[in-house]
Amino acid sequence: MILTQVFRAMQPKSILDECNMESGRIYTRTMVEHWRIWRKHEVWLSQFDDMHMNDFLFKETTLHAHSRDAAQEGFAKAAKTTHALRKAGIADAQFPHKTKYWKTTVWKNTGIRVRDGIAFLARARGLAPICVQLPFDLQHLKIVEARLVYNRKISRYEWHFVIDDGKEPIMRSEGASVGVDKGEIHPAVITDGNTALVISARELRSTGQGLAKAISILDARKAKMKRGSKRYKRMSKAKAKARRVASARQRDILHKVSRAVVEYAVEANAKEIIIGDVRDIADGINIGKHTNQKISLWPHGKLRSYIAYKALMQGMEILLEDEHHTTQTCPNCGSRKKPSGRIYSCGECGFVGHRDVVGASNILSRRLFGELGRVQIASEMYRHPYFLKQGHA
């Protein structure tokens, strides 16, 4: 399995700065060149052209040739994303145009040698490699890639080593199924039909809301300022920072939520985790601030991929199940109604239960029986509030 290990970079900051500034320079130069040629000839270079341009533009670099390529590919990837967005009908998606003074430097396995527990990350010919003492458990594994990432949250460099441990996870062939409902109030509710776990993380929600609000305030202020002025730039910086802090916090919480989901599944001896599919249209695509906010404050797609990754390590499969009507169908009598509020109460049979637990039970029901309302709602319910506070897991 491919895994990423993160640990603190102990090398002198000046050397690390130099790498990431050089990656930024190469990225920016690639971008500028693209735009220049576009203005002059109305031709957008292909990635293949880039490679040629690379050899010619960046002869003088302190990076390893493949790290240099990686920096340049960063631009191609960003352009590709914009292309896809435009194709999907988002006309105002912009092609990358911002100068990057810093960029994560990537070493591909061709630029990495390991000897006696030390990874030697190659730089340009004539320059000494960067020596990284590997954590013990990493020393004998195959390294796929190394990345030098500046963690802004803690103002420090970190190494991200992508490794292949050569082991394929052994998938469980037998075991229970558990259903997950991803809601608005609770990031996840999970059930195996006997017990249910309600995972709440109010903070995740408030992170999204708080950010949206902070950004709209900054936007309003920015609109009154002169473009390119000092204050305008300062405001842009403040905006970027708000985003950064919020996303780091969000990632942290999502990891905790996904861990709790998978731990529950392990405890339930599950072989598969069934997740309600809501078509995560709000993830990663910016379709305007107002619509964005209405669709979801939850990064459902991200949460799902975190769950999938952790589940795979346990040999569990992730299956997506249609979510329609799952919170509207009574698990007791099967009649349907639109629930109002957080509690589902059935007008037909008098059943009363937690709405998201009903949702999770029905997702499970659809998977196991092909229809809703066949899984009894859990008799025991737990709550998982402990990661409301940051830093406790």
Ligand SMILES: [Zn+2]
């Ligand atoms: Zn009912």
